[in-house]
Amino acid sequence: MKNIFSFCIVFLILSCQSRKYNQITYLNRVNEIDSIYRLKNDTLTSLVMYKKLFKKYPPHNSYLIDEYQNYLLLSDKYHQDFGGKESLYKLIPLIAPNWKYDKMNTDLIALYKKNGIDSIEVENKVTEWKKSLNKKLVDSFSIAFFRNQEFRMPKYIEKLQTANDKKNAQLIAWTISHYGYPSLQKIGLWGNNDIFMPMGNMLNHMASTNNILYPYFKEKILHYVKTGECTPDDYAAMIDKRAFIEGRGQEYGTFSNMLISDSVKVNNNRKKIGMPSLKHSRKIYKDYFKA
Numbered sequence: 001m002k003n004i005f006s007f008c009i010v011f012l013i014l015s016c017q018s019r020k021y022n023q024i025t026y027l028n029r030v031n032e033i034d035s036i037y038r039l040k041n042d043t044l045t046s047l048v049m050y051k052k053l054f055k056k057y058p059p060h061n062s063y064l065i066d067e068y069q070n071y072l073l074l075s076d077k078y079h080q081d082f083g084g085k086e087s088l089y090k091l092i093p094l095i096a097p098n099w100k101y102d103k104m105n106t107d108l109i110a111l112y113k114k115n116g117i118d119s120i121e122v123e124n125k126v127t128e129w130k131k132s133l134n135k136k137l138v139d140s141f142s143i144a145f146f147r148n149q150e151f152r153m154p155k156y157i158e159k160l161q162t163a164n165d166k167k168n169a170q171l172i173a174w175t176i177s178h179y180g181y182p183s184l185q186k187i188g189l190w191g192n193n194d195i196f197m198p199m200g201n202m203l204n205h206m207a208s209t210n211n212i213l214y215p216y217f218k219e220k221i222l223h224y225v226k227t228g229e230c231t232p233d234d235y236a237a238m239i240d241k242r243a244f245i246e247g248r249g250q251e252y253g254t255f256s257n258m259l260i261s262d263s264v265k266v267n268n269n270r271k272k273i274g275m276p277s278l279k280h281s282r283k284i285y286k287d288y289f290k291a
Helices: 001-020 023-038 044-055 067-077 084-104 104-116 119-131 135-150 158-179 199-205 214-227 232-245 263-272 278-289
Strands: none
Touching: 001 104, 001 232, 023 044, 023 067, 023 158, 023 232, 067 084, 067 104, 084 104, 084 119, 084 214, 104 135, 119 135, 135 158, 135 199, 158 214, 199 232
């Protein structure tokens, strides 16, 4: 009897672990809801759907969509219950990486103030978040992002920049092996001396044919798209960059100046990693940069 009980406990634990959600499922749901809001102009329906989604999944801010932030702002605008302080506190880690600019969002600051959270409290929580970052990785990637552009701008010196890219590839591989993917929640977006650290930019340079680690990154980083630690856009741009270098058609349509011969296939590829369709994506870009 005791053995049966122990087996049941182990089975339940393994079952719970196996039910860990795939972030791509969440992202495709976000894309569906965002298209209702953005393409069909049905804000209230999208808010109801988002409310159900955030009860099932931890909140997230997807690239350029910022679904959780927009859900809170639009809920307030349309006098819908979004959970008040508790929900606003959940947003802080999502906006903390780029707080130096997000704190200029007057609508967001006003929403916090309206719900009894002043700017000082938000600043303090952002400071706590920064302290939670991996200092060793922040130091390493601050150096790596300097290397990432050292001989690329303003004048490209191929031999020296290739050597730097090799060092950065080795750092990414070492980080993955020891800490997992260097996500925003591990290294942030702004490193030492305010150096800008967008991982998408560095991954783009990992697509070089000189990089022997590219096949490893292609396979391994897809895993981190599924966990939500790497954005599908960053991953897709790396894959499309390699396709461009090799003279092949792009898989995900991330290069707007490259002809797409089969948009149905590209849209299917995009959905497989949680990206919005080409049409939806164009609308997202238009809205984001118009704002």
